[in-house]
Amino acid sequence: MSDRIPLMAGNWKMNLNHLEAIAHVQKLAFGLADKDYEAVEVAVLPPFTDLRSVQTLVDGDKLKIKYGAQDISAHDSGAYTGEVSGPMLAKLRCAYAVVGHSERRQYHDETDELCNAKVKAAFRNDLTPILCVGEGLDVRKAGNQVAHTLAQVDGGLKDVPAEQAETIVIAYEPVWAIGTGEVATPEDAQEVCGAIRGRLAELYGQEVADKVRIQYGGSVKSGNVAAIMAKPDVDGALVGGASLDADEFVKIVRFRDQ
Numbered sequence: 561m562s563d564r565i566p567l568m569a570g571n572w573k574m575n576l577n578h579l580e581a582i583a584h585v586q587k588l589a590f591g592l593a594d595k596d597y598e599a600v601e602v603a604v605l606p607p608f609t610d611l612r613s614v615q616t617l618v619d620g621d622k623l624k625i626k627y628g629a630q631d632i633s634a635h636d637s638g639a640y641t642g643e644v645s646g647p648m649l650a651k652l653r654c655a656y657a658v659v660g661h662s663e664r665r666q667y668h669d670e671t672d673e674l675c676n677a678k679v680k681a682a683f684r685n686d687l688t689p690i691l692c693v694g695e696g697l698d699v700r701k702a703g704n705q706v707a708h709t710l711a712q713v714d715g716g717l718k719d720v721p722a723e724q725a726e727t728i729v730i731a732y733e734p735v736w737a738i739g740t741g742e743v744a745t746p747e748d749a750q751e752v753c754g755a756i757r758g759r760l761a762e763l764y765g766q767e768v769a770d771k772v773r774i775q776y777g778g779s780v781k782s783g784n785v786a787a788i789m790a791k792p793d794v795d796g797a798l799v800g801g802a803s804l805d806a807d808e809f810v811k812i813v814r815f816r817d818q
């Protein structure tokens with residue numbers, strides 16, 4: 561049994577404005593009011609424009625829900641129009657910054673090199689990166705999912721020291737399972753999540769590898785989360801579509817009750 565605390569995180573993607581965000585987080589707080597939070601960590605990852613509203617609500621009501629950003633600039637300040645920096649996110653007391661989500665890799669050409677710079681920017685600003693990795697359908701069909709994903713892990717963690725690496729969250733999100741309703745089997749998830757932990761052990765030693773939380777993401781719902789979470793190297797879920805329905809996300813967070 562590992563003592564890693566599962567992290568159930570809702571990636572809202574480009575959904576919910578700042579007013580809708582308040583209503584949504586209030587619903588989550590209500591749904592989780594009697595929850596023993598010791599056993600599960602809950603986080604929401606709203607669009608940048610919602611973060612201040614979420615912060616105010618979480619602070620005001622002393623909620624145990626954490627929050628973070630869906631992206632972070634590799635730079636801390638300067639002439640980078642449209643970017644949002646680590647110091648800005650830290651000032652909003654974000655806990656997390658997603659790095660290298662497949663939608664950013666796909667639509668914004670984010671490379672492993674850029675993801676590595678963003679991982680370092682997050683650590684530099686005391687934010688925990690959630691580094692997303694995972695293969696597309698072609699790679700999966702060719703049976704190269706492990707090698708492909710481990711190369712992304714290597715790239716994202718280049719020159720990241722062990723004392724930082726042990727706190728990172730890695731999200732394995734097979735691209736073919738995102739938003740498609742096509743969920744990886746628990747065995748598929750375990751195969752790659754286990755391989756990721758193996759690579760972390762090679763890079764940093766087993767003790768560090770055993771501390772890192774590895775999430776699965778891709779069409780996670782209340783009906784499939786428990787089986788996925790039962791796998792030894794899966795320490796949480798990164799939930800897209802289902803996290804927009806507060807009742808459904810609460811059920812996902814309560815996966816142990818399923």
Ligand SMILES: O=C(CO)COP(=O)(O)O
Nearest residue numbers: 571738739778779800801
């Ligand atoms: O991309 C995801 C979370 O980051 C997964 O999205 P879905 O849960 O909608 O498949």
